[in-house]
Amino acid sequence: MTTRRTLFALVGVGLLVTACASAPTGPAQPPIVFVHGNGDSASIWQSTVWRFEANGWPRERLHAIDLPYPLARDEDGKPQPGRTSTAEHMAFLKAEVEKVMKATGASQVVLVANSRGGYAVRNYIQNGGGDKTVSHAVLGGVPNHGVWAVKGFREANEFSGTGPFLTALNAAKNAAGDEVSSPVKWLTIRSDNNDKFAQPDGLWIGAKGTPTNVSFDGPALKGAQNLVLPRVDHRETAFSPAAFDATWRFITGQAPKTTAIPPQGQPVLNGKITGLGLSSTDPASGNYSNNLPLPGAQIEVYATDPATGERRGAAVHRKTVGTDGLWGPFTAQADVPHEFVVSAPGYATTHIYRSPLPRGSDLIHLRAERPAAADKDGKSIVTFTRPRGYFDAERDRMAFDGKALPGVPPTGAGVSSSKIKLMEDGVRPISAEFNGERITGRTWPSSDNRLVVLELTY
Known part of the structure; x- marks a missing residue:
């Protein structure tokens, strides 16, 4: 080579x-x-x-x-x-x-x-x-x-x-x-x-x-x-x-003007709600990823407090999605983080927390999740995920609930998500940080069939 x-x-x-x-x-x-x-x-x-x-x-x-x-x-x-x-x-x-x-x-x-x-x-x-x-x-x-x-x-x-x-x-x-x-x-x-x-x-x-x-x-x-x-x-x-x-x-053949992402005042957001396949012909295959729309799924969007993850008032957007799976359009508040709550039959109520989204996009896809069998004894299950990259303990500045990220090896970049299974009762703030991007959510109880995702944008 x-x-x-x-x-x-x-x-x-x-x-x-x-x-x-x-x-x-x-x-x-x-x-x-x-x-x-x-x-x-x-x-x-x-x-x-x-x-x-x-x-x-x-x-x-x-x-x-x-x-x-x-x-x-x-x-x-x-x-x-x-x-x-x-x-x-x-x-x-x-x-x-x-x-x-x-x-x-x-x-x-x-x-x-x-x-x-x-x-x-x-x-x-x-x-x-x-x-x-x-x-x-x-x-x-x-x-x-x-x-x-x-x-x-x-x-x-x-x-x-x-x-x-x-x-x-x-x-x-x-x-x-x-x-x-x-x-x-x-x-x-x-x-x-x-x-x-x-x-x-x-x-x-x-x-x-x-x-x-x-x-x-x-x-x-x-x-x-x-x-x-x-x-x-x-x-x-x-x-x-x-x-x-x-x-x-x-x-x-030219240099770009910028590699930054300049913000828009009121970004209009949209995307598709998808789920997970479960094969009836091959049960051993378990859940698998797909990009098919999940008709009938429901979405609620809340503005949240960046320090505590608490909701700032009532839902700012609600919708039951149709056959196309599209959950928007929704005009976001500038510089405000949001909680996207997805619910659908056969899935956990999935609370997805995002830091403020700088620009409008039709690519804000949201996935309904199911709890893993190994997590069913937890009081709250929180996943920290980085879709556009991996976590590198030697390279990146990061923390999850104030500690090192569980499951991330000390060398190399091969893991894009980290999960915490909390064994304590009650709801409290939980934060994750990665190279300057910080997300704070809430520890919703898994006994109510709820899962929490802190999702990085960058």
Whole structure:
């Protein structure tokens, strides 16, 4: 893998990624389609979309897609409830691109992907006609040479570097041995050594001490521009300010005006309420992620006190969602944190606390949750989650209820949520902090079938 071209390692957001002279700028801004990773949803692109908007990209030309069943199959060719094959993933992306092109009248789009989403992008460009409809492809943290590459080990899984899917994608496209299809322009973004899915050791796939035969540069591709960002984790290769800076420069050939997210006075929020699948044909599979709307779910939104998490008066928004799952629109109070309460039959009442949201968005997706069997003896169950990155105890300043985060290892970035099972009665404030973002919620009792989520935005 050392023969793949790595441009340079860069610190912070002062990036210099050179794109071709024909890169679109000004009124020629093409639609951008954002493709999430394994088990994720369109909401994960929320802050990236805000950064594009802050730099003048029209909101109507920024499209984050929701794969209905975002998890990969254990064996790509074997149907599995609630999961998608590589062929289904590619077909969905192809259909979404065609919708975007029809709606905008554009002849080409830009594709920006994280993790598994990059597999669909590569498959579409190589095998689905995307070589004609895509101008630029940006792949953040995509395990292009597998999460493991061990002959005879789970080679039917799409994440196997020696399996048929990746072997075909990585086959040489020309005499130079390039792994990417032309005429599309390609950028890969990877971590220097902190991506849990680009590790020589199998620690993060449950095989500590076993070689994966994948190195830190596994996401790089011969024939692409390959960029290294120091210390970023698997998700930050796509969702960090540095990743945005690199993506903007690659698409436009220019530096962005800002990597910050300037606030709007009264942000209008909307999104989809989703749930969890429970397979009746395969009970052993348990709950699985999906991005399907949850019709009939109810939402209440409360402004909260930033110090105590207590509600400031009555609900400021209520709705029973329809077949589209949309819970808004809702005009938020500027600089005020909110509690989003989601309830639906078969689920716990889920209290989701967020710090003030700076801009309007249609990507504020909310998921109804179910309690884990191991937590049923707790008096209150509180989860602290960071959707757009992982927790790194050596790198980040963070605390959960005034202590270190349970379940976060002392080294490496491989955990994006932390859970506290409180054994005390009563309701009290509970806070979580991460690199300057602070969220305070309340310890609602699990005996009332309630769960609490403190969700980071950045």
